[in-house]
Amino acid sequence: MSPPSEKIIIGSDHAGYALKEFIKTELDRLGIQHKDIGTNSMDSVDYPIYAARVAKGVASGEYARGIAICGSGLGASMVANRFKGIRAALCVTEDMARYSRQHNNANVLVLGERITPLDIASKVLRIWLEEEFEGGRHERRVKQIDEITEKEDL
Numbered sequence: 001m002s003p004p005s006e007k008i009i010i011g012s013d014h015a016g017y018a019l020k021e022f023i024k025t026e027l028d029r030l031g032i033q034h035k036d037i038g039t040n041s042m043d044s045v046d047y048p049i050y051a052a053r054v055a056k057g058v059a060s061g062e063y064a065r066g067i068a069i070c071g072s073g074l075g076a077s078m079v080a081n082r083f084k085g086i087r088a089a090l091c092v093t094e095d096m097a098r099y100s101r102q103h104n105n106a107n108v109l110v111l112g113e114r115i116t117p118l119d120i121a122s123k124v125l126r127i128w129l130e131e132e133f134e135g136g137r138h139e140r141r142v143k144q145i146d147e148i149t150e151k152e153d154l
């Protein structure tokens with residue numbers, strides 16, 4: 001398999017469309033390439049389709065990281081986290097963005113347009129892009145995420 005693209009895969013439903021467009025301009029400003037998988041207007045669509053497209057792009061190894069957006073961020077994170085290998089983090093504060101990278105190695109950032117003002121979304125994005133996974137004890141725990149549902153002796 002070819003190495004994951006440095007491009008970020010991004011998608012939203014109608015309720016996250018405006019924030020998606022804003023985040024794309026922020027990515028442009030930072031010189032980060034992105035692949036937009038829709039939706040392309042504020043016409044009502046179903047968030048599971050768009051969150052799943054983002055999650056699939058990352059879970060398949062094609063993209064190293066993704067951004068999924070809906071109205072609250074809740075539906076998109078529920079969907080994305082169904083995919084093996086996906087660690088989707090709904091971040092509403094800068095601290096959440098920082099910990100999601102340092103401790104959880106989040107590979108999908110989830111945002112909610114209805115709950116996150118643009119100035120906070122911009123800060124959350126930047127932190128999520130810049131912070132590194134700390135590894136160490138967190139490596140073991142992150143590995144457990146994908147194995148935990150198979151484990152019988154909990």
Ligand code: RB5
Pocket residue numbers: 013015016047070071072073074075076
């Ligand atoms: C759409 O109205 C809204 O339900 C959706 O964007 C999301 O917030 C679901 O969790």
